Amino acid sequence: MIKKIIIPLVAIVSLASCSTLRPLDANNNRTVAEKKETKPTKEVKFLNDINVSSGTVSTTAVPSHTKAKTVPTSNAGTSAKERMKLTGAFDKTAAVESVSDVQLKYSILLDMEVENLVGMNLLDHVDEWYGTRYRLGGTSKAGIDCSAFVQAVYLSAFGLMVPRTAREQHAYARKISTTELKEGDLVFFNTGRGVSHVGIYLRNNKFIHASVSQGVVVSDMYESYYLKRYLGAGRIEKQEAMLK
Structure with missing residues (x-):
């Protein structure tokens, strides 16, 4: 009689423990999956506010007051005097470009630097x-x-x-x-x-x-x-x- 009672109890306990474990495993798996899915992507930030995120590149314009002043590199349409004003310094090459053929000639005859004859x-x-x-x-x-x-x-x-x-x-x-x-x-x-x-x-x-x-x-x-x-x-x- 006792055996008949014990065997069903053991079966019931076993079933109860299995049903308890399954939800825990499922919940654990779901939690891990959610963590993987919600993991934020790292944002890499470069100079001048250039951002790389999720395979895309975006840029943000640099404010005008932070931009460095530049001088045109092309000589086209810019006179020697204008280039000297832009650079804010005396440019010997520009000075030479501004002299006349006569001044170049006399720089040789007088054995002098040509820029010393400018305005003569x-x-x-x-x-x-x-x-x-x-x-x-x-x-x-x-x-x-x-x-x-x-x-x-x-x-x-x-x-x-x-x-x-x-x-x-x-x-x-x-x-x-x-x-x-x-x-x-x-x-x-x-x-x-x-x-x-x-x-x-x-x-x-x-x-x-x-x-x-x-x-x-x-x-x-x-x-x-x-x-x-x-x-x-x-x-x-x-x-x-x-x-x-």
Whole structure:
């Protein structure tokens, strides 16, 4: 009798324990699955607010006040002066690009950096005569002498009429020291008797004049021929005021 009672009890207990375990397993499995499904995706954030999320790329515009100022890299349509303003600094290359062909030419003749000749407008006027042959008493492109060359340049460059001969120009000019020489000043030489030759000082100990042997040319004051015959320098007062 007892056996008949025990066997059904054992069966009931076994069934009860199995039914209790199944829901627990199911719930556990569902919990794990939910955790996997609801796991948030990591968001990777890069510079300039570029976000990568779920295989997509999104960008956020950077506020204008945070953007670095840039200078156009293209030279097209931008002058040298404009590029210098944009960079806010002196650009030697830009300076060179802004000079004229005449200034480039005289940078070689005067043995100077070309940017040091920027704004030296006298060069345009003397260059009109460069290479003109020498002719005593001449006053034109067909031939010209030293004092007529000075007279022509002063008239075109400064609007001034100076005396005709080298001796008269020497007397007319205010005498200055060689250390005071500036472009446009006159330099005088004794190539014959007294003041017999004149030239226009440029820079770097160089002057331009109508040479008997070479015509209008640039020479060095320290060449032995001219150094031995150098008499002094003079400045035309009105021309001095115009250069300032």
